[in-house]
Each structure stands twice: as C-alpha cells, then as structure tokens.
Amino acid sequence: MNIYFRENIRRMRKQRDLTQEALADFLGVSFQAVSKWERGESYPDFELLPVIADFFAVSIDGLLGVDKAKNEKEILAICEKFDKKQYAVSDRPFGYFMKDAYKKYPADFRIAVRYMQYLQALCDTPEDTMKHTEEITAIYNRIQNYCTDDPIRIHAKYLILHHYRNLARIDESPITYADIYRLLDTLPSIKETKDYLLCYMHEFDDKERIREGCRELIDRLLLCLDDAVSHFVLPPALNETTMSEGLQREMVAAFEKMKTVYETFYPDGVFGRSWRRAIYIYGYLGQAYHYLGDDEKALSDLKKCAELAKRFDALPDETERHSFFFAGTTYKKSDDDSVYADTSLCKQMTRHMTKNYPLSDEFKARPEFREILDIMK
Numbered sequence: 001m002n003i004y005f006r007e008n009i010r011r012m013r014k015q016r017d018l019t020q021e022a023l024a025d026f027l028g029v030s031f032q033a034v035s036k037w038e039r040g041e042s043y044p045d046f047e048l049l050p051v052i053a054d055f056f057a058v059s060i061d062g063l064l065g066v067d068k069a070k071n072e073k074e075i076l077a078i079c080e081k082f083d084k085k086q087y088a089v090s091d092r093p094f095g096y097f098m099k100d101a102y103k104k105y106p107a108d109f110r111i112a113v114r115y116m117q118y119l120q121a122l123c124d125t126p127e128d129t130m131k132h133t134e135e136i137t138a139i140y141n142r143i144q145n146y147c148t149d150d151p152i153r154i155h156a157k158y159l160i161l162h163h164y165r166n167l168a169r170i171d172e173s174p175i176t177y178a179d180i181y182r183l184l185d186t187l188p189s190i191k192e193t194k195d196y197l198l199c200y201m202h203e204f205d206d207k208e209r210i211r212e213g214c215r216e217l218i219d220r221l222l223l224c225l226d227d228a229v230s231h232f233v234l235p236p237a238l239n240e241t242t243m244s245e246g247l248q249r250e251m252v253a254a255f256e257k258m259k260t261v262y263e264t265f266y267p268d269g270v271f272g273r274s275w276r277r278a279i280y281i282y283g284y285l286g287q288a289y290h291y292l293g294d295d296e297k298a299l300s301d302l303k304k305c306a307e308l309a310k311r312f313d314a315l316p317d318e319t320e321r322h323s324f325f326f327a328g329t330t331y332k333k334s335d336d337d338s339v340y341a342d343t344s345l346c347k348q349m350t351r352h353m354t355k356n357y358p359l360s361d362e363f364k365a366r367p368e369f370r371e372i373l374d375i376m377k
Helices: 002-015 020-027 031-039 048-055 060-064 068-083 098-104 109-121 126-146 150-168 177-184 194-200 207-238 245-265 272-291 295-314 345-356 367-375
Strands: 318-320 330-332
Touching (some): 002 060, 020 048, 068 098, 109 150, 207 272, 272 345, 295 345, 295 367, 345 367
C-alpha cells in the first residue's frame, strides 16, 4: 500500500502546484517527513490521514490507493483466518500474519483490532509488555477516536484492559488498578449484551433464531461461569508462596461443582465451547487429588482427562449434539475460538501430566499412569 500512497500524494501535491515545504507547513510536519512519504520510506501518523484526505478532497481510501470493493474479500479472509486460528502455531507467534495485514490495510479497523490482539498475545513477559505498549496504546486510541463500529470499540477496550492488567503488575508502571477500574466502568454489563437481550425477544416471529441465541448464550455463560469460579478461588492462592491444603481443598470443591455443571448441561459429552475447559478441569482435579493424597481419585480424573482429549482430537469438524438445550444442532470445531485449528489436546495434556503438573516420580511410575499416557498417543 505504501507505493500507492507515495504515488498519490506526490501526484496530488504537484496537481496543486505545492512544494513539499508548503504541504509540510499546512500539516504541521517537517518537509523531510513529506519527502520520506513520497519516497515510500515512512508513513504518516494515522491521525493525519483524515487531514491529508480532506486537504486534497479525497477519501482516505482514495488517498491510500485502496479499492475497497476489490480488497474486501481479502480483508474478510484474513479476519476469518485469524478468528478461527486456521494456521500453524507451533513455530510462529499467534496470528503472526496480522503484522503484514496491518501494514497493508492500516485504515481498516477490523484489521487494526486483530493486530492489536496479536500484539497483546506477544506480551508474555514484563519486557515484552513494555516493548509493545506504545503500539498497542496507539492502535487503541485510534479505534476509540475514529472507529464508529461499537463491537470493534468494545473489543479494543477488552484488549487494552488485559494489557493494562499486565502493565499494572510491573514496578513503576504508569498504569494503576484505579485506571483499570475506571475503564471497566465504561463497559456494558452482561444484561446489556446482544446475547442476553436476544432471550427477551420471544414474542418475535423468528422463534428459531431466539432459541439459537439462547443456546449461544448458554455456551458462553458456562465459559464465563468457569472463569468466575476459577478467579473467585484464585486470588487467595496468589498471596501464598505454597498453596495450603485448606485452600487446595476449596479449589477442588469449586471445580467439582463446575464439573457437575458441565455434565448437567452437556450429558452427551459434547461440551460445545467448553470442550477445552472441561478437559483442563479433569486434569487439574487429577493433580490436586494427588497433592491431597487421594491417588485413586487422581488416576480416575486424569484418565477421564486423557479420554476427553483423545475424543476431542478425533472429532470431525462437525459433531451432532443430543442434550436437551442443544438437540438437533452441531458443534463445529472450526468455529470454536478457544482452540487452534491444528492444536492437539492430547499433546497439551501429555505435556501437562509429564512436566507441568506437580506429580511425584513415584506416582508417574505407576502402571495406571503410564496407561493414561498411552491413551493420548
């Protein structure tokens, strides 16, 4: 896209019989900046694009040389590839291709918010968090200042809140938890979301759409419930170097209840959007029961974890559902934004059981444990 921009701005400047210095003076930048734009060595700040476009009486798309109709198909394909994680992730960062997509379509907010998400996913360490803060913040501000699409604006707030959370943990960070709470207060409550409000449209003629909306809401609420349960019991654990037995038992009790919820809503064993969470719950309970000295329960839950991981990996893209709320529908793996298209949950859980879970060597030497690992081969 840079090549079209540099050609366009040079052509339009000459049509106006303007020098680089004159254009730079109007825009409040140096003439060297304008010179670099026309040589394709740099790009103007996003905030300047409307000013430049207005000055030359063209649209931003026209200024950038974008044929919107021609590129819409490619933009939608990029967004779908990113959202459905239809790419290899073993040797590259999450959504690595969004960097090039953002360079090519800097004025498209659908691309911008996904590039922001890509940058956020790179922030695994305090150093990475600080490294990407300036760019993440710049994209967020552009979206809030210029984007008129509410879902994109809200998603950008979701992403910046996660970034602020990481920043607040860093010593001498400019972001405080008070900043986070103020931003949280600008977001809608769960009762103001489309998923929730759709449940109240039952007097409309499109009854099946309402039922489908209710199913979607149940699937998503169960994910939220899992998060709420986990984080309700998690904060006390963060204050302890080693989790006490009492706290461990409280967490086990909480996840046992969550397991019951999953089994109640998904009695056919097709866990919808909660597939990955259900597998991880059984894995967590297995290592927790071992910590508490109940190896029989530990083996039982770890075996269930392995069986579910094996079953998930073997699922076709679409699986028929039979439980009360979801009868007659299908679970589609490629639409599940909680898993990668090429992810093997068997490999993930094998790694957890052999390396990450605090299982004793004696326990891992038991034949029953080796049989559990064999399930996932």
